[in-house]
Amino acid sequence: MTHPHLVADPDIIATGTGAPLVLAHGAGGSVGANFGQVIEALSDTRTLVGLNYPGSGATPEAPNTLDVNVLADSLVRAAVDAGFEKFPLLGLSLGTAVAVTAAVRHPDRVTGLLLTVGFAQPDQQLRLVVDTWTALAARDDRRALAGYLVSLSSPAVLGEFDRQAADTAIAATLENYPAGGADQARLAASVDTVAACHQIGIPTVVFVGGQDRIVLPQTTRQLAEAIPGATLIEYATAGHIFTPPEASVWIDDIREFLRDHEL
Structure with a gap:
């Protein structure tokens, strides 16, 4: 029997060797799409464990x-099923809310938080993005949706595009876009973890994209301010997707961060 408070038939990724780092992906993403470079870089020293949300990957x-x-x-x-009793969590965007929630609900398990381009509450920029995103998804205009998502890249990225590069980015977005992307986006627009953030008492670092056009940089800074003792690291020219x-x-x-805190 499926536990009513767990994702049914989850697509779980577990790869690498060594101490664990657990991955919480963003709305419209997947473990592979959001953390592929992390997995490639760290799998020789870390076991990376992630779960694709409903509608992503094979979930x-x-x-x-x-x-x-x-x-x-x-x-x-x-x-835990991968064999780890305690572990730090790396969350991206919506995944930061998942990570914070996991830390509060499972304080005996979660030892540290690494929160990237996240938010404790959605701001008006995120709400407007999700409104447009879900409207395009409802029309089933996949190419227009992919073009819209690409248009939210940082100015530094968009400034380097010619038409061919833009078309390539749109094609890659179409290829990686999950079936449950719009539902995940709606969840992102409804999150409120402010109270949970105040309860965090483990090492935490918050990474800000200084040119984020999905979540306002100031919103991610506010996430750091809501967590006692959190460290803030900002990448001045980065957008929502690095x-x-x-x-x-x-x-x-x-x-x-993992080394300094012996996580």
Whole structure:
């Protein structure tokens, strides 16, 4: 029998060797899409464990289980089933809310938080993005939706595009876009973890994209302010999705945080 408070038939990723790092992906993403470079860079020293939310990867769509509590409990269960009693969590965007929720609901399991381009509450920028995103998804205009999502890239990225590069980015977005993307986006627009943030008492670092056009940079800074003792690291020119060079710097900072706190 399926536990009512866990994701049914979850698509779980567990790879690498060594101490664990558990991954909580963003809305419209997946473990592979959001953390592929992290997995590649860290799998020689870390075991990376992640769970694709309903409608991402091979996890069946199930809008009724798209709830941060269910996702948090399911992610913790995945890590425990992979053989780990305690572990830090790396969350991205919506995944930061999942990670914070997991830390509060499972304080005996979660030892540290690494929160990337996240939020404790959705701001008006995120709400407007989700309104447009879900309207395009409802029309089933996949190419227009992919073009819209690409248009939310950082100015530095968009400034380097010619038409061919833009078309390539749109094609890649179409290829990676999950069936449950719009439902996950709606969840992101409803999150409120402010009270949970105030309860966090473990090492936490918050990473800000200084040119984020999905979550306002100031909103991610407010996430850090809501968590007692959190460290803030800002990448001035980064958007919501890091470029490979930006991700390399982020991964170095992840390594340093994990090492400094012996996580």
